[in-house]
Amino acid sequence: MDHDLISRLAHADHPIAAPVSDDSVHRLLRRGIHRADARLLDLGCGTAEWLVRALSAYPGVRADGVDLSEGALARAGERAAQLAVQDRLTLHRKDAAVFRSAHSYDLVLSVGATHAFGGLLPTLAAVRPLLAPGGRVLVGEGIWEREPSQEAIKMLGEFADLRTTVDRVAADGWTPVHGHVSTRQELDDYEWSWTGSLASWALDHPDDPDAEEALSTAAEHRDEWLRVYRDAFGFACLVLRRTAD
Numbered sequence: 001m002d003h004d005l006i007s008r009l010a011h012a013d014h015p016i017a018a019p020v021s022d023d024s025v026h027r028l029l030r031r032g033i034h035r036a037d038a039r040l041l042d043l044g045c046g047t048a049e050w051l052v053r054a055l056s057a058y059p060g061v062r063a064d065g066v067d068l069s070e071g072a073l074a075r076a077g078e079r080a081a082q083l084a085v086q087d088r089l090t091l092h093r094k095d096a097a098v099f100r101s102a103h104s105y106d107l108v109l110s111v112g113a114t115h116a117f118g119g120l121l122p123t124l125a126a127v128r129p130l131l132a133p134g135g136r137v138l139v140g141e142g143i144w145e146r147e148p149s150q151e152a153i154k155m156l157g158e159f160a161d162l163r164t165t166v167d168r169v170a171a172d173g174w175t176p177v178h179g180h181v182s183t184r185q186e187l188d189d190y191e192w193s194w195t196g197s198l199a200s201w202a203l204d205h206p207d208d209p210d211a212e213e214a215l216s217t218a219a220e221h222r223d224e225w226l227r228v229y230r231d232a233f234g235f236a237c238l239v240l241r242r243t244a245d
């Protein structure tokens with residue numbers, strides 16, 4: 001089954017592709033958007049859910065979204081049109097790691113996409129030249145809440161605990177001005193939703209040629225989550241400013 005189709009079905013009931021609730025998204029955006037006419041950039045925007053919510057809530061804001069996925073960007077455009085914010089959203093099908101712009105941005109987001117840059121600090125290094133003076137970064141990254149197994153590291157990548165993550169960011173010249181650590185409920189909601197929406201679609205479409213694979217993909221993902229990483233994986237969103245420039 002095409003990865004994009006799996007992602008579309010799995011995110012049907014949780015369009016933010018990260019373990020962050022709708023309330024937390026709004027709270028983080030409020031901390032990140034510090035001027036009424038802010039220009040936003042989302043690197044690895046997926047279906048641009050963060051941006052369309054920001055554009056809906058803040059009528060003076062404009063935004064650019066960057067992603068490699070044609071399908072995700074198409075859905076971003078549809079969603080922006082549904083909410084009548086498409087005039088203030090520009091979508092770029094590009095590699096976020098090499099995205100350049102003539103503009104600078106008041107808020108640069110990158111949530112669940114630091115792998116596109118090779119990790120958290122390389123993400124911040126890439127964001128830095130894109131930031132307007134006084135600009136903020138809203139970055140969402142995995143953390144380890146408990147010692148991970150080797151299998152979990154192999155599956156999800158190299159993360160650190162919250163304290164080490166924040167220490168590294170601070171040592172790199174950034175000051176956290178807000179943060180959010182996903183709660184157990186947010187982490188579980190995201191996984192139940194991902195696996196449950198995909199499985200439900202399969203059960204609702206038993207004659208579809210993809211139904212069997214969708215059901216087994218959901219079951220495999222659910223098993224990996226419960227067996228390999230649920231006990232150790234966490235997720236943190238940090239709102240950062242340059243400490244000095």
Ligand SMILES: C[S@@+](CC[C@H](N)C(=O)[O-])C[C@H]1O[C@@H](n2cnc3c(N)ncnc32)[C@H](O)[C@@H]1O
Binds near residue numbers: 046047050072094112
């Ligand atoms: C976990 S999703 C997060 C999407 C979105 N930030 C959100 O929170 O809803 C990661 C996204 O990063 C995108 N991505 C991965 N590598 C990328 C790259 N090199 N350039 C641009 N986008 C990339 C994927 O296509 C995917 O949409």
